[in-house]
Amino acid sequence: MAVYTEVSDDELALFIGGYDVGALLSYKGIAEGVENTNYLLHTEKGPFFLTLYEKRVAPADLPFFLGLMEHLARARLTPTPVRDRQGRLLRELAGKPAALVTFLEGVWLRRPQPEHCRALGRAMAELHIAGQGFRLRRANALGVGGWRPLYARFQSRADEIAPGLAATIELELDRLESSWPRDLPQGIVHADLFPDNVLFLGNRLSGLIDFYFACIDALSYDIAVTLNAWCFEADHAFNIDKGRALLAGYQSVRPLIAAEREAMPLLARGAALRFLLTRAYDWLHTSSDALVSRKDPAEFVARLAFHRGIRSADQYGLEESSR
Amino acid sequence: MAVYTEVSDDELALFIGGYDVGALLSYKGIAEGVENTNYLLHTEKGPFFLTLYEKRVAPADLPFFLGLMEHLARARLTPTPVRDRQGRLLRELAGKPAALVTFLEGVWLRRPQPEHCRALGRAMAELHIAGQGFRLRRANALGVGGWRPLYARFQSRADEIAPGLAATIELELDRLESSWPRDLPQGIVHADLFPDNVLFLGNRLSGLIDFYFACIDALSYDIAVTLNAWCFEADHAFNIDKGRALLAGYQSVRPLIAAEREAMPLLARGAALRFLLTRAYDWLHTSSDALVSRKDPAEFVARLAFHRGIRSADQYGLEESSR
Numbered sequence: 001m002a003v004y005t006e007v008s009d010d011e012l013a014l015f016i017g018g019y020d021v022g023a024l025l026s027y028k029g030i031a032e033g034v035e036n037t038n039y040l041l042h043t044e045k046g047p048f049f050l051t052l053y054e055k056r057v058a059p060a061d062l063p064f065f066l067g068l069m070e071h072l073a074r075a076r077l078t079p080t081p082v083r084d085r086q087g088r089l090l091r092e093l094a095g096k097p098a099a100l101v102t103f104l105e106g107v108w109l110r111r112p113q114p115e116h117c118r119a120l121g122r123a124m125a126e127l128h129i130a131g132q133g134f135r136l137r138r139a140n141a142l143g144v145g146g147w148r149p150l151y152a153r154f155q156s157r158a159d160e161i162a163p164g165l166a167a168t169i170e171l172e173l174d175r176l177e178s179s180w181p182r183d184l185p186q187g188i189v190h191a192d193l194f195p196d197n198v199l200f201l202g203n204r205l206s207g208l209i210d211f212y213f214a215c216i217d218a219l220s221y222d223i224a225v226t227l228n229a230w231c232f233e234a235d236h237a238f239n240i241d242k243g244r245a246l247l248a249g250y251q252s253v254r255p256l257i258a259a260e261r262e263a264m265p266l267l268a269r270g271a272a273l274r275f276l277l278t279r280a281y282d283w284l285h286t287s288s289d290a291l292v293s294r295k296d297p298a299e300f301v302a303r304l305a306f307h308r309g310i311r312s313a314d315q316y317g318l319e320e321s322s323r
Numbered sequence: 324m325a326v327y328t329e330v331s332d333d334e335l336a337l338f339i340g341g342y343d344v345g346a347l348l349s350y351k352g353i354a355e356g357v358e359n360t361n362y363l364l365h366t367e368k369g370p371f372f373l374t375l376y377e378k379r380v381a382p383a384d385l386p387f388f389l390g391l392m393e394h395l396a397r398a399r400l401t402p403t404p405v406r407d408r409q410g411r412l413l414r415e416l417a418g419k420p421a422a423l424v425t426f427l428e429g430v431w432l433r434r435p436q437p438e439h440c441r442a443l444g445r446a447m448a449e450l451h452i453a454g455q456g457f458r459l460r461r462a463n464a465l466g467v468g469g470w471r472p473l474y475a476r477f478q479s480r481a482d483e484i485a486p487g488l489a490a491t492i493e494l495e496l497d498r499l500e501s502s503w504p505r506d507l508p509q510g511i512v513h514a515d516l517f518p519d520n521v522l523f524l525g526n527r528l529s530g531l532i533d534f535y536f537a538c539i540d541a542l543s544y545d546i547a548v549t550l551n552a553w554c555f556e557a558d559h560a561f562n563i564d565k566g567r568a569l570l571a572g573y574q575s576v577r578p579l580i581a582a583e584r585e586a587m588p589l590l591a592r593g594a595a596l597r598f599l600l601t602r603a604y605d606w607l608h609t610s611s612d613a614l615v616s617r618k619d620p621a622e623f624v625a626r627l628a629f630h631r632g633i634r635s636a637d638q639y640g641l642e643e644s645s646r
Contacts, residue, residue: 024430
């Protein structure tokens with residue numbers, strides 16, 4: 001939770017004057033988002049979300065992220081970046097790259113139920129299909145090739161998180177690097193579809209947000225991320241009702257091919273390792289009293305162990321496509 | 324800037340169901356306010372402000388604060404606390420006392436100009452008049468009687484802030500305690516009308532917020548606080564144009580009596596000392612990397628010195644009432 005960059009009323013009024021959104025009525029710094037500074041604005045034309053991109057987002061990636069959101073907004077899946085009077089999506093404010101985006105009403109669910117997993121599965125498949133028409137490319141910096149270099153940055157301290165963790169990670173890296181599937185259907189993936197990035201109005205999914213990890217990768221890897229992010233309980237147990245609903249929702253829009261089904265246990269292991277690595281790194285490099293709250297890597301240690309015991313995707317609740 | 328208490332979607336939806344404000348559309352934790360946790364809510368009936376009262380606010384004072392805001396809202400000076408279906412202003416959420424208040428559009432001015440000081444003066448006088456009809460009482464815990472006990476809590480470390488500060492404070496305490504005026508017109512004062520508690524839409528003052536220091540005290544003490552809070556420049560110089568505008572704005576609604584005019588230099592010294600003391604205490608008791616940003620006490624050392632050189636209120640720009 002943080003506002004890294006304070007914006008004064010004068011400079012914000014000037015900035016907003018560049019858009020056709022009417023006068024500024026109010027703005028409040030939002031205490032969420034560990035990557036960027038976010039303000040919720042009210043203008044005469046309604047609520048908007050203003051993001052100032054801080055150092056963890058590469059400026060070179062911003063045209064991809066904003067262009068993608070604009071592309072997907074046509075499919076009504078995401079908030080819409082607003083172009084200024086000169087047609088620009090990306091501007092500068094308080095010395096930082098900045099973008100104005102429509103505000104999407106909705107609440108993220110702390111305790112999603114199977115019906116919400118089903119809605120997420122559908123929306124993710126719609127995202128994958130809508131993404132096919134987007135022309136910009138971005139590689140997955142946190143894909144299989146990025147895991148070992150990331151691990152190398154905290155290798156010597158890995159066992160501070162859990163005894164034996166270094167050995168576990170090394171074993172997984174060897175296994176995943178040698179057997180990672182390369183021929184699965186590719187396309188735009190969100191790559192970070194955790195519950196806090198999926199908004200609901202009542203039980204209706206209102207949209208997907210926070211595309212700052214989006215990239216080109218195996219579409220089924222996105223599913224593997226959501227199996228990790230949505231289908232485990234607080235005690236680390238996998239909830240197969242949620243898995244079944246998520247996968248059925250997805251397949252009601254885009255049925256998986258055989259290679260994707262077979263790869264799912266491996267993809268899920270990879271996704272668990274990816275979040276284990278970033279959380280472990282952040283855990284070791286963030287002081288406990290910092291502005292940003294640390295997310296515990298331990299839950300992904302448990303998930304990784306679970307996935308290593310999975311032999312086939314039906315253990316996640318994957319059924320033959322009913323379409 | 325902080326959200327001290329996280330509220331889950333389930334408990335918030337339940338809480339909001341107790342009010343006639345429609346369904347919850349979204350809520351965002353606000354990164355401002357050092358005393359409480361604040362959320363900006365959108366519901367089907369519009370935007371609202373939700374406050375969870377943290378330990379720095381005494382629960383016993385909440386009926387006073389909320390009742391006062393409701394009273395003043397009738398004079399269109401403040402946001403309106405919302406009563407739930409059972410008529411309650413104060414409820415409980417996530418284990419904390421909590422209140423829902425209408426959201427007041429407006430922006431606080433980082434660099435107020437004389438015209439804004441004039442509008443503030445008028446609104447403050449209207450507040451003082453409207454407050455006369457309010458029946459609850461609350462003493463000023465940070466009035467003259469509270470300064471020495473507060474000082475005693477950091478006395479031994481005062482010179483860490485500025486060499487010689489301890490001697491300055493002790494001299495001031497002796498002088499102010501012995502000559503503090505007791506017979507000035509009393510009533511409801513805001514007692515913390517800094518620019519961040521006064522909202523503007525363009526050049527129009529839209530309202531006053533944050534009444535959590537409000538109490539019964541000399542009305543002219545509130546003016547003395549605002550002379551300190553609004554009329555000094557970044558280089559600590561007093562801006563008499565701002566002082567003149569503030570005082571003229573005030574007197575256009577409520578002319579000062581002779582005793583109030585005469586007391587103004589002493590009241591301004593007291594107000595400077597009051598903020599010097601709380602900021603110095605916070606400065607010494609807040610780590611530099613804490614969630615809450617520390618406000619520098621040094622500017623009030625400079626203001627105190629300025630006020631000690633003032634011989635009469637016309638040096639603040641106080642003119643004979645033109646009413």
